[in-house]
Amino acid sequence: MASKLPDHVVWTPLPGSQMLFLSCPIFEALLEGTRGGGKTDALLMSFAQHCGKGFGEHWRGALFRLTYPQLADVVAKSKRWFYRIFPGIQFNESNYVWKWPTGEMLFFRYGSSEEDYWNYHGHEYPWLGFEELTNWRTLGFYEAMHSTCRSSCPNMPRMVRATCNPYGVGHAAVKARFKLGIEGAPPGTVIRESDQQPRVRIHSRLEENRHLLQNDPNYLPTLESIKDPNRRKAWLEGSWEIHAGAFLESVWQPQKHIVAPFPIPSTWKVWKALDWGYARPYAVYWFALDQDGCYYIWRELYGYGGKDNTGTREDAAAVAKRIKTIEEHDARLGYDYRQNLADPSIFSKIGADRSIGQIFKESGIRWQEAWNGPRSRVNGAQEIIRLLSEDKLKVFSTCKHWIRTIPALPADHMNPEDVDSDAEDHAWDATRYGLMRRRRMPEEERASAHLDHPDYQHENDCYSFNV
Template sequence: MANVIRVQFNPIFREFNRTRCRYRAAKGSAGSGKSVDIAQDFVVKLMDDKYAGANLLVVRKIDESNRDSTYAEVKAAINRVCGDMASALWTVRQSPLEMVCNKTGNKIIFRGMKDDSQREKIKSVTFERGKLCWIWLEEATEFDEDDVDILDDRLRGELLNPNLYYQMTFSFNPVDANHWIKAKYFDIESPDIFTHHSTYRDNRFIDEAYYRRMELRKIQDPEGYKVYGEGEWGVTGGRFFTSWSKTIHVCKPFAIPTGWLRFRSMDWGSYRPYAVGWYAVDYDSMIWKYRELYGYGGKPNVGTGENARQVAMKIVEAEKEDREISYGVLDSACWNASGTTGPTVAEEINNVLSEYKKTTFAKSEKGRENGAEQLKLRLDGYKGRDGKQVPGIVFFETCFHNIRTIPVLTHDKRQPEKVDTTGEDHCFDETAYALTSRPWTPKKPEPEGKRDAYSRKRDNGLDWMAM
């Protein structure tokens, strides 16, 4: 390069940054500096004439998460690396999110893979100059294996610059020892795979207060510390909803039949995420969760800070094309006075819904244990005449945060019959309110000669088991 750029890196990532393996996977604790390192590494490489013709695709499962996470991280890296020359060396755009190095012409774009539409758009990603060489999957455990296969297929073809190479980068906290990433990249040996482990102790830029906080967590939450302090794979046991199966409980979206009853449920949050869910009830009393609205602040268990009216307007927008919503249930605590004058959270939300002639919320039933039991019953379902499990609830695959958070909830350490409330339990709470509004008892298998509910749906062309 014409100018010498001096950048500080954590030594722990030296070999990670140098490897040219097709897959490099960085698992580590919170505060280990892995995301900062990866962003900085890409910025330096994309500015180097040696890598002319290289382009980077940065992916989060939810596209909206990029703005406050990966986009902000890469922008901060550009400012660290380039200082006062940042605006001269890089063109940074917000709509769409992208960055172009003015020196080399290399480009960074940001995308999501929440649904089939976004997956299809990624398949057609092209660049005016050069090729897509590098892909970074931040919070990689959010992705399905099929998502990664689609991305992997994009890295192909002859590279005219001999210095270029194809590479996928994964970064994540290893929350689940049963995750497919562990089996595919960490449990095997391959010359194409480079795995890396780091903790907050390896980060020489970390402040002392954060270090002390993590050391305290070691004492107060040893299981959580294993993942977020030591960067080790999460405990495989202790899951609360042990019968959850993606094969059985998740389906591709379909058009909800006209005659099915629809309702919605909500758990409020601002500093923590809020969760809204929409449900359809078929003629066999099976519940289909067909939409979610989640106050995801860019990181797990972090809210958006939106007020009640802003969230209510999002509910109104989401229901623009819906048929009638029969009723809604909202956490009963939202009717409690907050100590300030003016309407409560529930009143504020209902005022907006009434203003736009939408169905308002009523108070939910109290009792998380009852809600947990209802969800267990519906996940368990019953045995059909063919001996296969028929669930009482199915989630559309677009209910991403439900699918991400509910299966990994664990038992409370002091009261094992309860869900651990320190986890990301907002989708569960909202689902619990919904299910307690419609108590359910699993049916017995249909007598010989009659078809069970699943058989009728299958024969009617509703292949809700297809993935």
């Protein structure tokens, strides 16, 4: 196919992010930033720059998008350049694969979930590319595909490359993995974690793409005229400090709701709440209420297993020991935890000799049943919204997983009055248990609440607290 570009046009990387991306020696690299920075071209050339270098058929790559129709744009851009740069190259329209005269191959593929990995299990791609990484709700497929980034050929480069803008359903997952945003790592910082390959992110700006700005002078004004403030900040500024489409989008203001830690006065009421998890994270939060009716979430214990929505698989006795260690000096400071509220499901003994609640009790931590009756999820959500909108809920900046997960939670597509319970909502559940502590249990629920259960710690003020 003949290119429509003038004969004198030859692709060269733009100074700045494109050059950094193409020369990056780190195994995993993300090129993120504003719209119009030339990220797709850079992703294609990341693979193409190693063609004709003597690797031949051993240099194989797979470039992924979330769905098959989304591949059309990146295929069109590849045709724009590859036919000009590589004489004799061929593109198979039915199989969506480029083949170089020297044997190299680049496949265009798609996958939406972690289960789709099995379509590629056993494959060998020393180069992996992912276009618009924030289109994936979770990074399960992306991370699973890393196992295919290998080669039996010695001295073969191996790399995972991805691009994206802020915004999209996977905004929070990408932000967390690459430590983006104000409190994250600066661009170019190599992130090294145990048992993982190093990774880095490179920031791209529209101003770098002088060709686009010269050839399409209306592009910048188009971005500036976007009415949605979150989308404008994401696409024009490349800002990761947004939570577009999140359940709390209209009320969450991190500059107002996140506060620096300070000593909690002993005169304030204090308590804690638990959402239990084993394969999924458990979440324990300590609450405080000041004399003006402002709630503070001031301490966090979160069973984070190293990736989104994955737990540490600790048993209840081990978690109880952690809690006791954290609270070791609290009595000396004057803190009196009369309440320990937890999901009522931990008191069930179905199929077991002891309930999770009983294990906690034997380990020195007593829990009471949190209110979790009909519409409790919706009512709890409204209470969180009310407190945030009235500036009556503050979170210590040390509660990292609360800040990571709750502002980004999407609404349930079946029930827009609640968050998506398939998302990482464990901090959310513990929060609503803790904040609904003053709600009196309806009589019809009290009658069926098994208040005579041996694991149930009855107190007169269990469901109605005067403050």
